[in-house]
Amino acid sequence: xxxxxxxxxxxxxxxxxxxxxxxxxxxxxxxxxxxxxxxxxxxxxxxxxxxxxxxxxxxxxxxxxxxxxxxxxxxxxxxxxxxxxxxxxxxxxxxxxxxxxxxxxxxxxxxxxxxxxxxxxxxxxxxxxxxxxxxxxxxxxxxxxxxxxxxxxxxxxxxxxxxxxxxxxxxxxxxxxxxxxxxxxxxxxxxxxxxxxxxxxxxxxxxxxxxxxxxxxxxxxxxxxxxxxxxxxxxxxxxxxxxxxxxxxxxxxxxxxxxxxx
Amino acid sequence: xxxxxxxxxxxxxxxxxxxxxxxxxxxxxxxxxxxxxxxxxxxxxxxxxxxxxxxxxxxxxxxxxxxxxxxxxxxxxxxxxxxxxxxxxxxxxxxxxxxxxxxxxxxxxxxxxxxxxxxxxxxxxxxxxxxxxxxxxxxxxxxxxxxxxxxxxxxxxxxxxxxxxxxxxxxxxxxxxxxxxxxxxxxxxxxxxxxxxxxxxxxxxxxxxxxxxxxxxxxxxxxxxxxxxxxxxxxxxxxxxxxxxxxxxxxxxxxxxxxxxx
Numbered sequence: 001x002x003x004x005x006x007x008x009x010x011x012x013x014x015x016x017x018x019x020x021x022x023x024x025x026x027x028x029x030x031x032x033x034x035x036x037x038x039x040x041x042x043x044x045x046x047x048x049x050x051x052x053x054x055x056x057x058x059x060x061x062x063x064x065x066x067x068x069x070x071x072x073x074x075x076x077x078x079x080x081x082x083x084x085x086x087x088x089x090x091x092x093x094x095x096x097x098x099x100x101x102x103x104x105x106x107x108x109x110x111x112x113x114x115x116x117x118x119x120x121x122x123x124x125x126x127x128x129x130x131x132x133x134x135x136x137x138x139x140x141x142x143x144x145x146x147x148x149x150x151x152x153x154x155x156x157x158x159x160x161x162x163x164x165x166x167x168x169x170x171x172x173x174x175x176x177x178x179x180x181x182x183x184x185x186x187x188x189x190x191x192x193x194x195x196x197x198x199x200x201x202x203x204x205x206x207x208x209x210x211x212x213x214x215x216x217x218x219x220x221x222x223x224x225x226x227x228x229x230x231x232x233x234x235x236x237x238x239x240x241x242x243x244x245x246x247x248x249x250x251x252x253x254x255x256x257x258x259x260x261x262x
Numbered sequence: 263x264x265x266x267x268x269x270x271x272x273x274x275x276x277x278x279x280x281x282x283x284x285x286x287x288x289x290x291x292x293x294x295x296x297x298x299x300x301x302x303x304x305x306x307x308x309x310x311x312x313x314x315x316x317x318x319x320x321x322x323x324x325x326x327x328x329x330x331x332x333x334x335x336x337x338x339x340x341x342x343x344x345x346x347x348x349x350x351x352x353x354x355x356x357x358x359x360x361x362x363x364x365x366x367x368x369x370x371x372x373x374x375x376x377x378x379x380x381x382x383x384x385x386x387x388x389x390x391x392x393x394x395x396x397x398x399x400x401x402x403x404x405x406x407x408x409x410x411x412x413x414x415x416x417x418x419x420x421x422x423x424x425x426x427x428x429x430x431x432x433x434x435x436x437x438x439x440x441x442x443x444x445x446x447x448x449x450x451x452x453x454x455x456x457x458x459x460x461x462x463x464x465x466x467x468x469x470x471x472x473x474x475x476x477x478x479x480x481x482x483x484x485x486x487x488x489x490x491x492x493x494x495x496x497x498x499x500x501x502x503x504x505x506x507x508x509x510x511x512x513x514x515x516x517x518x519x520x521x522x523x524x
Contacts, residue, residue, distance in 0.1 A: 217482035
């Protein structure tokens with residue numbers, strides 16, 4: 001399971017403020033803490049507040065890379081913000097994200113190819129947010145086909161079935177779980193899958209419990225990666241235990257600690 | 263999700279001693295506590311120590327029924343112990359268990375029919391413990407066919423894929439999860455499924471964490487019932503949250519409390 005640490009996002013107050021103040025310490029602390037807690041990749045999102053989004057992305061990428069040696073997921077709806085990050089990354093990055101919209105695919109697939117980057121593909125299209133598992137699979141097939149045609153390495157593609165908050169769109173959680181399973185029939189070897197986990201509990205009271213329960217269910221369905229908060233210890237313990245039960249790492253009495261030292 | 267409370271089992275020291283001492287208080291406390299914690303059915307197992315197993319089952323059933331009004335799962339490898347319980351139960355009981363062995367099926371299916379009882383079917387056969395998901399499905403098909411032939415209501419049949427301890431048979435956990443999904447293809451409507459949950463963590467250090475993580479994964483695969491400890495609050499919270507995410511009960515901010523008052 002690839003853990004993409006979600007904490008360096010301008011939507012969080014501490015990060016938003018650090019970007020405005022150019023306070024490296026806050027960002028580098030978050031980078032190091034997420035690394036120690038088990039993040040494999042760090043998501044980088046300048047958030048909605050940054051006046052100069054390109055400059056903020058550049059500053060974040062450089063600041064993070066001074067502190068840790070992890071790959072980055074460059075998270076923006078703006079092409080030029082992602083490209084600015086790609087020009088600076090030291091390791092193979094992940095572009096977060098394209099969708100099944102023609103305009104998005106036509107711009108972001110060549111970008112992924114040019115920089116040898118991985119690519120997250122949100123399974124939404126011209127008609128917006130997917131209705132059910134089947135529409136998710138349709139959009140996923142569009143993304144997979146476009147990547148195949150462009151000669152992109154499918155091993156770097158992560159399909160995202162789009163989680164919605166359970167408190168406003170409750171039936172969608174099961175649709176997402178079944179979509180994760182269905183996506184795996186789209187190619188051989190199966191495409192990878194990713195979820196933006198915290199969205200499932202947006203606005204709910206039991207956020208951590210809902211997040212980790214949904215994550216474990218998604219792991220049972222074959223999930224490959226999650227954008228999540230590795231600083232949530234109960235989440236990480238659940239994730240590691242699910243990996244154990246899926247036979248992904250070998251049992252020992254201290255398997256929780258052993259996993260983090262991997 | 264049908265929760266079958268596992269605590270009234272002579273293998274637990276307190277219960278074993280209570281059986282020997284004929285101490286009703288201990289048994290009735292456990293019955294009431296499990297009811298309050300969310301058990302839908304109580305498993306009743308006299309354990310290995312009882313000299314007079316038939317007498318112990320009779321005493322347990324009567325003692326429990328004086329205290330709570332829940333259905334019972336009569337849990338024994340001995341035909342006469344189950345039959346002694348069936349003669350006394352006030353509600354529709356569950357026989358725990360038959361297997362795919364001919365000798366078992368020939369005795370226990372008529373018993374279930376005679377008493378209108380539900381039936382747990384362990385997917386093991388003449389060759390012993392199943393090797394993988396496919397052998398589990400083969401044994402499951404034998405049990406389903408035998409019940410169909412006998413005219414047993416399939417709605418009362420619970421197929422048990424047999425969980426093994428993750429510390430000694432790690433690859434079996436995934437085989438069980440996939441078997442739960444495969445079993446659902448055996449009939450329409452699909453047969454119900456059950457696991458003896460605590461077995462997965464037998465001998466491990468993180469028992470509660472392993473139990474609840476496996477349970478949530480099994481729920482994602484469509485599990486109908488679990489023999490488990492409802493007094494483990496974290497287990498019940500995970501179970502309820504998984505049910506929420508599977509759209510089985512309606513979201514509200516206090517959904518954890520709301521579920522228990524159902």
